[in-house]
Amino acid sequence: MLETFLQVVVNGLMLGGLFAIISIGLTTIFGIIKVVNFAHGEFLMAGMFLTWLFTTKLGLHPYAAVVVVAPVLFVLGGLTQKLLIQPLMNARDEHIQIFATVGLSTAMINLALLIYGADIANTPAYGLRTPLEFGPIRVLEGQLFILGAAILLVIGMELFLRRSRTGLAIRAVAQNRTAAQLMGINVNWIYVLSFGLGAACVGIASVLVAPLYPTSSNIGTYFVLIAFVVVILGGWGSIPGAFVGAMVIGLIDSLSGFYIGADLREAVVFGVFLVILILRPSGLFGTKQKLSHIS
Amino acid sequence: MLTLENIHAGYGATTILHDVSLDVQAGEVVTIVGANGAGKTTTLRAIAGQIRPTSGHIYFEGRDITKLAAHDVVDLGITMIPEGRQLFPDMTVRDNLMLGAFRSGARSVQNETLDYVLDLFPRVSERMDQMASSLSGGEQQMVAIARGMMAKPRLLMFDEPSLGLAPIIVEQVFEVVKKVAASGATVLIVEQNVFTTLQSADRGYVLENGEIALSDTAEALLSNDHVRRAYLGI
Numbered sequence: 222m223l224e225t226f227l228q229v230v231v232n233g234l235m236l237g238g239l240f241a242i243i244s245i246g247l248t249t250i251f252g253i254i255k256v257v258n259f260a261h262g263e264f265l266m267a268g269m270f271l272t273w274l275f276t277t278k279l280g281l282h283p284y285a286a287v288v289v290v291a292p293v294l295f296v297l298g299g300l301t302q303k304l305l306i307q308p309l310m311n312a313r314d315e316h317i318q319i320f321a322t323v324g325l326s327t328a329m330i331n332l333a334l335l336i337y338g339a340d341i342a343n344t345p346a347y348g349l350r351t352p353l354e355f356g357p358i359r360v361l362e363g364q365l366f367i368l369g370a371a372i373l374l375v376i377g378m379e380l381f382l383r384r385s386r387t388g389l390a391i392r393a394v395a396q397n398r399t400a401a402q403l404m405g406i407n408v409n410w411i412y413v414l415s416f417g418l419g420a421a422c423v424g425i426a427s428v429l430v431a432p433l434y435p436t437s438s439n440i441g442t443y444f445v446l447i448a449f450v451v452v453i454l455g456g457w458g459s460i461p462g463a464f465v466g467a468m469v470i471g472l473i474d475s476l477s478g479f480y481i482g483a484d485l486r487e488a489v490v491f492g493v494f495l496v497i498l499i500l501r502p503s504g505l506f507g508t509k510q511k512l513s514h515i516s
Numbered sequence: 517m518l519t520l521e522n523i524h525a526g527y528g529a530t531t532i533l534h535d536v537s538l539d540v541q542a543g544e545v546v547t548i549v550g551a552n553g554a555g556k557t558t559t560l561r562a563i564a565g566q567i568r569p570t571s572g573h574i575y576f577e578g579r580d581i582t583k584l585a586a587h588d589v590v591d592l593g594i595t596m597i598p599e600g601r602q603l604f605p606d607m608t609v610r611d612n613l614m615l616g617a618f619r620s621g622a623r624s625v626q627n628e629t630l631d632y633v634l635d636l637f638p639r640v641s642e643r644m645d646q647m648a649s650s651l652s653g654g655e656q657q658m659v660a661i662a663r664g665m666m667a668k669p670r671l672l673m674f675d676e677p678s679l680g681l682a683p684i685i686v687e688q689v690f691e692v693v694k695k696v697a698a699s700g701a702t703v704l705i706v707e708q709n710v711f712t713t714l715q716s717a718d719r720g721y722v723l724e725n726g727e728i729a730l731s732d733t734a735e736a737l738l739s740n741d742h743v744r745r746a747y748l749g750i
């Protein structure tokens with residue numbers, strides 16, 4: 222009984238780690254640029270395909286792919302800001318940015334279909350799908366690494382944003398972009414950098430997720446909904462919030478799946494999500510955010 | 517030091533400034549006075565690189581800065597203390613001040629500058645670890661000025677520093693402006709508070725409907741009939 226309960230809780234925490242790692246980039250980009258990246262899932266998809274390519278072609282451990290995938294996604298994110306979002310930043314209708322990232326998402330899915338087709342790409346697991354046993358509790362090695370990486374990434378991002386000079390400039394831009402400009406901060410560059418950083422976080426997530434989940438052109442669509450739930454629950458733009466939100470959703474998912482029934486799992490998750498949002502409309506850690514970057 | 521030559525500028529298709537020319541010499545306190553909507557903020561924003569003039573030129577220390585990006589203008593040593601303070605609300609006063617010293621010329625000496633600035637603003641030094649949003653309007657204005665000074669600018673521009681402040685605080689603000697000027701900085705100050713400003717300035721320009729209507733020494737403007745009638749209510 223107790224052992225089963227513990228196992229279900231541990232499963233929930235592991236799931237939470239997964240939800241956290243795929244959400245950090247989304248909330249980072251929104252928190253700073255106030256742009257919702259609807260292509261977030263496809264960034265993950267691109268990162269996972271790259272990880273697969275790297276692992277199968279070079280015969281290296283998928284985690285080693287991070288040295289390629291994170292920088293490539295950094296550049297992809299930076300270019301998205303520079304070439305797609307920035308030209309639209311002064312558009313009178315901010316919904317245009319939504320269309321832009323939705324369009325990017327569709328384009329990336331179709332590009333993946335064109336290049337790879339509709340098949341599934343399996344990244345070699347290198348033992349990451351092997352269960353580890355801690356007494357009666359079993360977890361996959363890869364899941365533990367995901368949770369550990371999620372914790373480290375949250376701490377790392379917070380330290381960077383709070384302690385470094387660049388982090389200070391980023392927070393300044395996020396709080397008041399006009400004033401940041403008056404301090405001599407190159408606001409457009411900070412936006413490019415921040416989009417790149419958020420995308421690089423997705424890159425880190427990709428190499429961790431790829432060995433556990435089969436990659437396909439629609440894998441982004443599969444993960445992105447839960448990332449949105451987590452980020453909204455945590456409070457848009459809050460990185461620790463996303464982590465806590467992910468844990469909450471992971472635990473509810475696991476507990477309800479086991480004790481209420483696997484087919485009701487999603488209903489319970491979204492039910493609790495809606496209740497929390499009704500009680501706290503700006504999320505667990507959120508401040509009132511406007512979907513606008515115009516200050 | 518700063519020269520505006522036949523500047524036309526505005527927003528979108530609307531031209532606000534018509535043929536504005538003015539100059540500021542090193543060490544001077546120069547003011548632009550005018551009614552609400554005359555184009556004072558627009559003038560400062562053109563100098564700061566926040567809007568691009570449609571024609572005319574802006575020179576700073578001999579260099580054409582008309583087309584420079586806002587952050588590059590700051591790097592050259594022009595800092596604007598904006599209308600309505602524009603602090604970073606969810607940061608401490610200390611972080612606000614540190615951001616003031618962001619430009620390359622100020623970074624290396626930020627600790628010395630901080631000591632100097634806090635000496636001028638004892639009230640600010642008592643509030644260092646509070647969130648900027650928790651301060652009173654007068655305190656926020658002091659922080660905004662202190663933050664501007666942290667940039668160690670060669671030209672410091674004030675946009676209506678007395679706006680919305682109680683008369684006693686306004687007096688303090690102008691005391692500070694005088695101290696800033698006395699420390700050797702060149703000051704360009706924009707105000708609707710015509711009397712007090714002219715009393716603290718060397719020279720002044722009167723801006724009306726986006727055009728320079730008058731320019732003279734502050735003393736002469738204070739006794740000018742038009743200024744007395746239109747702005748001083750005498």
Ligand SMILES: Nc1ncnc2c1ncn2[C@@H]1O[C@H](COP(=O)(O)OP(=O)(O)O)[C@@H](O)[C@H]1O
Pocket residue numbers: 527530532550551552553554555556557558559
């Ligand atoms: N961002 C803007 N977009 C369009 N018009 C503006 C903008 N800011 C100011 N204006 C207009 O420009 C004119 C001058 O404004 P401003 O320079 O702010 O005057 P002042 O600072 O002297 O009160 C006003 O008519 C104002 O309505």
Ligand SMILES: [Mg+2]
Pocket residue numbers: 556557558599675676
């Ligand atoms: Mg104004």
